[in-house]
Amino acid sequence: MGDGLKIGITCYPSLGGSGVVATELGKLLAERGHQIHFITHNIPFRLGTTFQKNIHYHEVDVNDYYVFRYPPYDLSLASKMAQVANMQNLDILHVHYAVPHAVCAYLAKKLAHPNLKVVTTLHGTDITVLAQDESLKDMIRFAINESDAVTAVSQDLIRETRDLLDITRDIDLTYNFIDKRVYYPREISHLRSEFAYPHEKIMMHISNFRPVKRVSDVVDVFQRVAEKMPVRLMLVGEGPDMPKVQCRIRELGLEDRVHFLGKQDEIAQVISLADVLLLPSEKESFGLVALEAMACGVPTIGSITGGVPELVSHGETGFLAPIGDTEKMAEYAALLLSDDQLATRMKEACLYRAQHVFCNDKITWEYEQIYHRVLGRE
Numbered sequence: 001m002g003d004g005l006k007i008g009i010t011c012y013p014s015l016g017g018s019g020v021v022a023t024e025l026g027k028l029l030a031e032r033g034h035q036i037h038f039i040t041h042n043i044p045f046r047l048g049t050t051f052q053k054n055i056h057y058h059e060v061d062v063n064d065y066y067v068f069r070y071p072p073y074d075l076s077l078a079s080k081m082a083q084v085a086n087m088q089n090l091d092i093l094h095v096h097y098a099v100p101h102a103v104c105a106y107l108a109k110k111l112a113h114p115n116l117k118v119v120t121t122l123h124g125t126d127i128t129v130l131a132q133d134e135s136l137k138d139m140i141r142f143a144i145n146e147s148d149a150v151t152a153v154s155q156d157l158i159r160e161t162r163d164l165l166d167i168t169r170d171i172d173l174t175y176n177f178i179d180k181r182v183y184y185p186r187e188i189s190h191l192r193s194e195f196a197y198p199h200e201k202i203m204m205h206i207s208n209f210r211p212v213k214r215v216s217d218v219v220d221v222f223q224r225v226a227e228k229m230p231v232r233l234m235l236v237g238e239g240p241d242m243p244k245v246q247c248r249i250r251e252l253g254l255e256d257r258v259h260f261l262g263k264q265d266e267i268a269q270v271i272s273l274a275d276v277l278l279l280p281s282e283k284e285s286f287g288l289v290a291l292e293a294m295a296c297g298v299p300t301i302g303s304i305t306g307g308v309p310e311l312v313s314h315g316e317t318g319f320l321a322p323i324g325d326t327e328k329m330a331e332y333a334a335l336l337l338s339d340d341q342l343a344t345r346m347k348e349a350c351l352y353r354a355q356h357v358f359c360n361d362k363i364t365w366e367y368e369q370i371y372h373r374v375l376g377r378e
């Protein structure tokens with residue numbers, strides 16, 4: 001096992017980019033010889049079901065004694081973290097998403113052996129939404145200040161954390177990453193013909209269809225482009241705004257040109273079908289799906305918000321416009337989809353940027369440096 005560390009990872013196992021990043025990081029660290037212990041209420045969905053060396057899973061059981069109106073998940077989690085830390089002699093608890101995980105890790109650290117260190121990774125809404133809630137603000141600030149290291153997925157999120165919580169401590173920037181063995185342009189010509197004729201271009205949106213994603217803007221951009229050229233829209237994912245979006249598509253008479261794919265697991269394969277990804281979000285601290293698209297050679301047209309401008313290089317790997325400016329986004333989309341040379345140039349730039357700036361080896365190494373630093377083993 002050599003210099004391998006023993007690392008407990010806690011995340012939301014069943015939804016969102018933060019769970020994906022935490023799980024993929026755990027898998028990569030395990031490949032590098034670290035012992036990884038997932039401490040979650042369900043098996044993280046990206047973990048898969050096959051046996052993987054160096055990966056362990058510890059399920060958090062919540063006590064639902066009849067006096068509880070709300071079973072105390074946070075206490076069960078903290079207690080499980082401490083048990084696993086002691087039983088496995090963990091070096092690090094790495095928690096993804098501050099609420100409640102960073103608070104639970106603080107409690108666990110008090111209960112566990114004295115050498116345990118806590119690393120907290122902030123992902124976005126744990127700060128941009130929850131830290132605005134006065135009933136949680138002080139608790140989040142406390143847990144961040146008490147962590148041995150804190151990382152955030154974009155410069156913008158670091159800035160917002162400082163502004164909203166008045167935090168002055170160091171926060172490390174660790175961008176999200178993709179596994180380049182999984183995310184690369186797939187050979188999908190056989191599939192593409194199922195959705196579009198050869199002369200048509202494919203626009204795509206992938207999200208959880210929450211209001212923050214502004215999926216109505218996706219439809220608006222698509223309608224504007226469809227007036228000028230033959231295009232199809234593929235919508236991937238599900239969520240609360242889906243009925244509204246379906247209704248709008250019917251009102252506009254666009255049903256024949258829109259494909260609803262629902263939730264999909266093989267994202268690299270699905271994204272490879274697209275000529276452009278649309279991400280017009282109101283807020284996005286990073287925008288993992290735009291990175292997944294970039295790694296498959298697909299440019300993104302997105303909004304200027306949060307960490308998106310740090311990820312999508314305007315004019316090089318996609319285009320950015322102000323939030324809600326669907327006219328500008330449609331203009332960029334039409335430009336990209338009608339100029340093959342520009343599309344090829346952008347595809348190459350996407351592949352280069354994904355592999356050099358956001359590749360798994362680089363970011364995993366950065367996390368390892370942080371672990372070694374907090375353990376005083378630099």
Ligand code: GMT
Pocket residue numbers: 015016017018019021097123124125128153176208212283284285286287288289306
């Ligand atoms: O907002 C979501 O879609 C879920 C949320 C999460 O906790 O997974 O996403 C946040 O974390 C992702 C992974 O770091 C980022 O790519 C998303 O941009 C961020 N979402 C927001 O900031 C709204």
